[in-house]
C-alpha cells in the first residue's frame with residue numbers, strides 16, 4: 127500500500143501525517159510520502175512548529191523537504207489523503223480518469239466516513255493549532271493502519 131499525504135504547503139500538516147504514519151507502518155508492507163498542492167515551500171524543511179510537535183511525541187520529521195504534488199503521483203500511489211476541502215478539490219482537478227479520482231480522500235473521513243471534516247491549516251495560528259492537528263492525524267493514521275492490516 128503506497129500512501130501520499132497532501133496539504134497546501136507541505137510544511138505543516140502533511141509532513142506530520144507522513145512522519146506519524148511512517149512510525150506506525152515500520153513493520154508493514156507499506157510506504158508513505160507527502161506533497162503540497164502549492165510550490166511556495168518546495169525544498170524547505172517542515173515548519174519549526176510541526177518539527178516541535180512531532181518531537182514532543184517522538185516523531186522526527188526534520189529531514190523531510192517540501193515538494194509539489196504532480197500528476198505522476200497518481201501513478202505511484204494507491205491512496206492520496208488530502209487535509210482539507212481545498213486540497214481535495216485541487217488534487218481531484220488534476221485527476222486524469224476515474225481510477226485517479228477513486229484514490230483521493232479527505233483524511234478525516236477515515237475516522238468519520240462521509241463527515242468531510244477538515245484538518246485546519248495551522249500556519250497562521252498558534253501552538254494549540256499544531257497540537258490539534260497532531261491529535262487528528264494520530265487518530266486518522268490509526269484507522270489507516272487498521273485498513274492496511276486488513277488488506278487495504
Ligand code: 4NP
Pocket residue numbers: 133134135136137138139140162166167247248249
Ligand atoms: P500546510 O500549511 O499546508 O499544512 O503546509 C501551510 C503552509 C504554508 C502556507 C499555508 C499553509 N503558506 O501560505 O505559505
